[in-house]
Amino acid sequence: MSRGSNVAVSKIAAYAEDPTKFVGAAGGAYNPRLARMGTAAHNRIGAGPNTAMFVVAVIAIIAALLYFNVISLT
Structure with a gap:
């Protein structure tokens, strides 16, 4: 199985910041x-x-629905 060619953005950023390190x-x-x-x-x-x-x-949310009579307990 071959390894993909994807490279993490963090790796690219780290290399761009300081290739030597x-x-x-x-x-x-x-x-x-x-x-x-x-x-x-x-x-x-x-x-x-x-x-x-x-x-x-x-x-x-349930309290608000009860308060505004969207739902009822009876």
């Missing part, structure tokens, strides 16, 4: 602080929705 780090992260920041950002984004906020939003 990029090659020296073998294409990996050469700034540990920024690598940690990027990993933390990805973890926050990929964490998924907050269950408590979802429950609060659903309750608020």
